[in-house]
Amino acid sequence: MWREDFPAFRDSSLVYLDSGASTQKPFVVLDAEREFYETTYANVHRGVYPLSEAATERYEAARSTAAAFLGANPEETIFVRSTTEALNLVASSLIRHHLQPGDGVAVTVAEHHSNFVPWQQLALQNGNPFTVLSVDQNGTLPLKQVEQALVKGAKVLACTMVSNVLGSTMPIRDLARLVHEHGALLVVDGAQAIAHMEVNVRDLEVDFFAFSGHKIYGPTGIGVLYGRHDLLEDLPPFLFGGEMIAEVHVDRTTFASPPYKFEAGTPPIAQAVGLASALDYVTTIGLQEIRSHEHRLIQNAWNRLSPLPGITLYGPGPDNRTGVLAFTLEGVHPHDIAGALGHDGICIRAGHHCAQPLHDHLGIQATARISMGCYNTIEDLERLEEGLKNVRRLFLGAA
Amino acid sequence: MDPLYRETIMDHYQHPRHKGELTCPTVRQHDANPLCGDDLTLDLEIDSEGLIRACTFHGHGCAISQAAADMLCAEIMNRPAREILAMSKEEMLGILGIPLGPVRLKCALLAYKILKMALVKHLGQEGGSIDET
Numbered sequence: 001m002w003r004e005d006f007p008a009f010r011d012s013s014l015v016y017l018d019s020g021a022s023t024q025k026p027f028v029v030l031d032a033e034r035e036f037y038e039t040t041y042a043n044v045h046r047g048v049y050p051l052s053e054a055a056t057e058r059y060e061a062a063r064s065t066a067a068a069f070l071g072a073n074p075e076e077t078i079f080v081r082s083t084t085e086a087l088n089l090v091a092s093s094l095i096r097h098h099l100q101p102g103d104g105v106a107v108t109v110a111e112h113h114s115n116f117v118p119w120q121q122l123a124l125q126n127g128n129p130f131t132v133l134s135v136d137q138n139g140t141l142p143l144k145q146v147e148q149a150l151v152k153g154a155k156v157l158a159c160t161m162v163s164n165v166l167g168s169t170m171p172i173r174d175l176a177r178l179v180h181e182h183g184a185l186l187v188v189d190g191a192q193a194i195a196h197m198e199v200n201v202r203d204l205e206v207d208f209f210a211f212s213g214h215k216i217y218g219p220t221g222i223g224v225l226y227g228r229h230d231l232l233e234d235l236p237p238f239l240f241g242g243e244m245i246a247e248v249h250v251d252r253t254t255f256a257s258p259p260y261k262f263e264a265g266t267p268p269i270a271q272a273v274g275l276a277s278a279l280d281y282v283t284t285i286g287l288q289e290i291r292s293h294e295h296r297l298i299q300n301a302w303n304r305l306s307p308l309p310g311i312t313l314y315g316p317g318p319d320n321r322t323g324v325l326a327f328t329l330e331g332v333h334p335h336d337i338a339g340a341l342g343h344d345g346i347c348i349r350a351g352h353h354c355a356q357p358l359h360d361h362l363g364i365q366a367t368a369r370i371s372m373g374c375y376n377t378i379e380d381l382e383r384l385e386e387g388l389k390n391v392r393r394l395f396l397g398a399a
Numbered sequence: 400m401d402p403l404y405r406e407t408i409m410d411h412y413q414h415p416r417h418k419g420e421l422t423c424p425t426v427r428q429h430d431a432n433p434l435c436g437d438d439l440t441l442d443l444e445i446d447s448e449g450l451i452r453a454c455t456f457h458g459h460g461c462a463i464s465q466a467a468a469d470m471l472c473a474e475i476m477n478r479p480a481r482e483i484l485a486m487s488k489e490e491m492l493g494i495l496g497i498p499l500g501p502v503r504l505k506c507a508l509l510a511y512k513i514l515k516m517a518l519v520k521h522l523g524q525e526g527g528s529i530d531e532t
Contacts, residue, residue, distance in 0.1 A: 343401035365436030
């Protein structure tokens with residue numbers, strides 16, 4: 001619907017159904033970054049000359065935009081390079097400095113590797129019990145199971161808001177309340193949620209929430225971590241270097257207050273400016289509007305794909321899912337589906353989508369996956385349906 | 400027609416000549432490409448002259464990885480193992496004759512990689528026995 005806002009679609013034959021991996025960029029984001037580099041660029045928080053002051057103002061304004069987008073305060077809003085870096089930061093700081101020996105770490109089997117491997121590895125290194133909670137076929141996380149893990153001593157639950165394979169949404173607020181009743185913390189991977197539904201970290205009562213700029217029409221190399229202020233005050237820094245210090249002496253260093261304590265080195269300044277522009281873009285359209293648009297698309301996709309012979313669609317029905325849909329086609333390897341569609345200008349993902357534990361759990365090696373953005377149209381799905389029929393003809397000799 | 404799935408590739412994928420297992424392989428080698436779930440085992444029968452007398456593959460994977468395995472098996476039959484060990488990636492890709500991006504390159508080269516592992520294993524052992532005599 002907002003296709004003309006994106007230069008990538010000047011190629012009118014492009015069918016881009018891989019926004020779950022990364023979104024295309026609108027003109028406004030590209031323009032904002034370019035304008036910033038051309039007129040306002042200098043390093044931030046250092047120079048006292050006007051150009052650096054102007055750059056710092058833009059960077060901090062971007063922080064305020066990101067904070068407002070999440071319903072948080074700027075002091076609780078840390079710029080990182082990606083969701084992956086944010087989750088590594090939280091996993092490292094919590095496991096090394098917040099958890100007591102014997103405190104458990106729980107994740108779900110539906111996590112993206114970026115919210116799985118850091119917890120697994122750091123728990124192993126630190127000797128903390130590591131629990132993997134299974135999800136049902138619909139990608140729902142049963143609260144009972146979470147409660148059992150908490151009773152057994154889990155002090156952190158790391159959970160995605162939306163499964164990047166099943167398209168299911170986790171009951172984040174219920175989880176937060178349950179986790180807090182047991183004196184534990186909830187860390188939410190918001191990468192697959194941020195561009196598709198309204199997120200308010202206060203309403204959701206989460207302790208940490210991370211997302212990447214490139215999944216919400218913004219640049220690569222920038223991500224946001226929200227952390228509850230008292231927790232950020234307590235936690236030690238993750239990376240050391242410039243920008244994050246208060247005073248450095250030969251024998252000791254004191255650190256800046258949050259969020260700066262967690263922003264070592266020159267940050268991704270122009271990317272922060274670009275991200276703010278992307279968040280403004282999404283706010284202008286309205287996340288409700290985007291959500292219902294993508295909902296219409298996924299219902300349409302479901303109706304087109306489900307009658308195809310030999311197809312299996314994974315996760316909940318079209319009414320209870322976001323714009324992500326993973327499937328397999330009997331007799332055709334997912335890579336061949338994506339490869340053949342790619343030749344027709346239809347971009348979809350194939351593989352385990354960085355969620356190997358979930359694929360093992362479902363007993364499958366790989367899936368093909370479509371995922372929606374605001375720029376997708378019903379015509380894209382017509383092309384997809386036609387493309388899949390061609391794939392069946394090519395590989396199975398059947399329509 | 401997608402050049403990636405040109406006729407010869409589809410033919411080798413759908414009607415493989417060398418798919419199966421050898422009952423008594425001289426060397427058997429397995430490897431996988433976990434990213435896409437390609438999983439291949441290669442069986443070789445190498446005679447005392449060092450000639451590859453039989454060659455089969457089994458496992459599962461995408462059309463590119465399966466067709467590449469079949470075409471590679473056909474290519475190396477009755478040729479000296481030492482000569483095949485020296486075969487370059489470019490030669491392998493020449494056999495396939497399709498344009499490949501960086502991701503699909505891994506699919507295309509899986510059988511080649513397994514073949515090299517198998518030959519290193521076999522010739523290494525042979526080398527060891529020569530040293531003893």
